[in-house]
Amino acid sequence: THPVRQWKNIADVARRFAAAFAEVERPDFVAQRTDAWARADRFAWGEDDVAVPRDVPHVATLVAARGELDDPPGIVHADLAGNVLFDPVERPAVIDLSLYWRPVEYSVAIIAIDAVCFEGAPLALLHTISATSEFSQYLVRALLFRIVTDALNHRDAYASYGAAVKHVLMLDRG
Numbered sequence: 001t002h003p004v005r006q007w008k009n010i011a012d013v014a015r016r017f018a019a020a021f022a023e024v025e026r027p028d029f030v031a032q033r034t035d036a037w038a039r040a041d042r043f044a045w046g047e048d049d050v051a052v053p054r055d056v057p058h059v060a061t062l063v064a065a066r067g068e069l070d071d072p073p074g075i076v077h078a079d080l081a082g083n084v085l086f087d088p089v090e091r092p093a094v095i096d097l098s099l100y101w102r103p104v105e106y107s108v109a110i111i112a113i114d115a116v117c118f119e120g121a122p123l124a125l126l127h128t129i130s131a132t133s134e135f136s137q138y139l140v141r142a143l144l145f146r147i148v149t150d151a152l153n154h155r156d157a158y159a160s161y162g163a164a165v166k167h168v169l170m171l172d173r174g
Contacts, residue, residue, distance in 0.1 A: 071103035109138035
């Protein structure tokens with residue numbers, strides 16, 4: 001497990017990664033992908049009615065909590081938790097590109113959800129990794145993205161999300 005500081009460093013990499021592509025127009029391949037991750041991403045943003053089995057936990061509650069966001073989209077990396085290599089001298093290296101056309105804080109939210117749900121980071125990371133006032137809405141989408149991806153890939157990791165879902169819903173209510 002990484003210390004909280006390390007997760008914040010990875011979030012900084014996410015922001016710098018997105019900034020490096022700030023002038024790039026939306027690539028055509030983003031809308032053309034049909035893999036589970038792309039479908040789950042579109043579902044998380046309310047752009048696709050993916051058939052998610054009713055017995056998949058948390059989905060209905062998170063969809064009901066999903067609100068509006070107005071931040072501009074750009075190229076982001078949606079799987080940085082295990083894909084940043086740090087060196088004491090060189091700049092961090094980003095590997096295994098997982099590109100999406102979303103606001104950068106979505107990338108940060110996915111880092112936070114992955115850290116809490118799979119890497120043992122404290123729940124407090126969910127409200128300290130970003131100062132954005134709407135960050136709980138990014139967390140809602142990040143949870144939907146991960147849970148629906150697991151459902152589409154027939155991976156039963158739902159127990160990993162319970163505490164994060166409860167915490168995010170409390171954050172979202174203010």
